Amino acid sequence: xxxxxxxxxxxxxxxxxxxxxxxxxxxxxxxxxxxxxxxxxxxxxxxxxxxxxxxxxxxxxxxxxxxxxxxxxxxxxxxxxxxxxxxxxxxxxxxxxxxxxxxxxxxxxxxxxxxxxxxxxxxxxxxxxxxxxxxxxxxxxxxxxxxxxxxxxxxxxxxxxxxxxxxxxxxxxxxxxxxxxxxxxxxxxxxxxxxxxxxxxxxxxxxxxxxxxxxxxxxxxxxxxxxxxxxxxxxxxxxxxxxxxxxxxxxxxxxxxxxxxxxxxxxxxxxxxxxxxxxxxxxxxxxxxxxxxxxxxxxxxxxxxxxxxxxxxxxxxxxxxxxxxxxxxxxxxxxxxxxxxxxxxxxxxxxxxxxxxxxxxxxxxxxxxxxxxxxxxxxxxxxxxxxxxxxxxxxxxxxxxxxxxxxxxxxxxxxxxxxxxxxxxxxxxxxxxx
Ligand code: HEM
Numbered sequence: 001x002x003x004x005x006x007x008x009x010x011x012x013x014x015x016x017x018x019x020x021x022x023x024x025x026x027x028x029x030x031x032x033x034x035x036x037x038x039x040x041x042x043x044x045x046x047x048x049x050x051x052x053x054x055x056x057x058x059x060x061x062x063x064x065x066x067x068x069x070x071x072x073x074x075x076x077x078x079x080x081x082x083x084x085x086x087x088x089x090x091x092x093x094x095x096x097x098x099x100x101x102x103x104x105x106x107x108x109x110x111x112x113x114x115x116x117x118x119x120x121x122x123x124x125x126x127x128x129x130x131x132x133x134x135x136x137x138x139x140x141x142x143x144x145x146x147x148x149x150x151x152x153x154x155x156x157x158x159x160x161x162x163x164x165x166x167x168x169x170x171x172x173x174x175x176x177x178x179x180x181x182x183x184x185x186x187x188x189x190x191x192x193x194x195x196x197x198x199x200x201x202x203x204x205x206x207x208x209x210x211x212x213x214x215x216x217x218x219x220x221x222x223x224x225x226x227x228x229x230x231x232x233x234x235x236x237x238x239x240x241x242x243x244x245x246x247x248x249x250x251x252x253x254x255x256x257x258x259x260x261x262x263x264x265x266x267x268x269x270x271x272x273x274x275x276x277x278x279x280x281x282x283x284x285x286x287x288x289x290x291x292x293x294x295x296x297x298x299x300x301x302x303x304x305x306x307x308x309x310x311x312x313x314x315x316x317x318x319x320x321x322x323x324x325x326x327x328x329x330x331x332x333x334x335x336x337x338x339x340x341x342x343x344x345x346x347x348x349x350x351x352x353x354x355x356x357x358x359x360x361x362x363x364x365x366x367x368x369x370x371x372x373x374x375x376x377x378x379x380x381x382x383x384x385x386x387x388x389x390x391x392x393x394x395x396x397x398x399x400x401x402x403x404x405x406x407x408x409x410x411x412x413x414x415x416x417x418x419x420x421x422x423x424x425x426x427x428x429x430x431x432x433x434x
Pocket of ligand 1: 067105261262265266269272315316321372373377380381382383385
């Protein structure tokens with residue numbers, strides 16, 4: 001149902017016209033609608049374009065609270081509509097591919113066990129050692145268009161970088177990585193408005209192929225693993241070997257884990273790079289500040305800057321689905337058992353009750369505990385890798401193409417209309433050839 005001024009709690013200032021949600025106009029700039037919701041209906045029940053009814057949580061305090069609330073399960077079996085086959089939630093093609101056991105779909109104690117095991121393999125140290133490879137990949141991609149003086153930064157840069165990076169980290173042989181690029185491209189192209197990437201044939205097929213490939217790769221690697229770990233062992237081998245109190249991942253769990261790393265780390269990072277560059281190109285003073293600090297060899301502003309870009313226009317607009325396992329009250333609203341709850345990270349991160357001048361991009365912002373990577377037990381496992389890729393991509397681009405500028409009117413840019421993610425379809429730029 002549409003939201004009306006009547007939804008405003010007593011004592012609120014005149015609400016004005018209710019914003020339309022999930023339209024194309026909303027997709028290009030959802031922030032005014034989120035400001036309205038935060039003020040007038042901070043925990044709001046609405047019908048999503050897929051027909052599923054869900055609660056949207058838009059204030060920072062309630063968003064953080066919901067993300068850490070153990071009564072909100074990640075397991076879709078708790079969805080009240082799941083039994084009627086109405087609730088289209090999760091990864092497209094997931095059900096058929098039997099990928100249900102990944103981290104974003106499970107609760108403790110299973111989640112605790114799997115997260116502990118994967119954390120032994122996917123360590124900050126492994127990510128730090130990967131930095132030279134990310135730099136090499138970044139330079140190679142820029143080499144591909146630097147002489148042309150123009151490029152589409154989504155297609156030629158933000159999209160391939162994370163997919164090649166994760167493939168490399170996992171240990172997918174180079175000669176097979178272009179297949180992943182194609183499958184991932186299919187998934188990205190068909191993210192449909194409001195459906196969280198609804199299960200179209202092509203997407204489901206790509207998911208199935210990726211899954212099948214990873215299962216086979218894991219099987220082969222498991223068979224060929226030696227008795228002791230190699231110092232430069234890939235992440236898949238480390239996942240197979242990881243153990244905790246004598247427990248190890250099963251082959252199926254390792255495959256689901258590799259898949260979720262790919263899935264969770266791909267479109268998110270595409271959008272971090274895409275939205276990040278776009279925001280910088282639209283804020284020349286901030287961009288100049290960053291460029292000067294990079295030139296001076298200072299990495300501090302780059303680090304706080306990438307966090308601010310995540311807060312200001314982050315890749316994950318809504319956290320992934322949660323379902324109430326018991327009745328609870330959130331922001332004064334009664335949430336019934338089985339109700340889906342969607343935490344709107346993009347709205348919480350612009351909450352004036354938490355951030356000073358939240359609509360201003362300030363790369364020097366210090367007090368910046370944004371929710372862009374989530375919060376609580378499902379806090380992003382790949383945050384160190386995302387930071388490495390985001391910082392390397394932005395710094396290298398601004399250094400190699402210092403006069404890079406938008407080659408389109410902002411109003412002509414199109415945003416992908418998926419429910420969970422926020423990102424541009426394309427980002428045309430021009431620059432003096434390198
Ligand atoms: C979880 C954001 C990159 C792997 C999450 C969550 C968020 C998030 C918001 C929590 C979702 C929820 O609670 O519903 C981001 C952003 C990224 C990024 C903004 C890029 C800028 C990555 C990368 C990887 C990754 C590069 C791995 C290669 C994961 C995994 C989870 C997760 C495995 C599930 C953790 C769990 O359930 O315990 N991410 N992510 N992410 N992310 Fe990321």
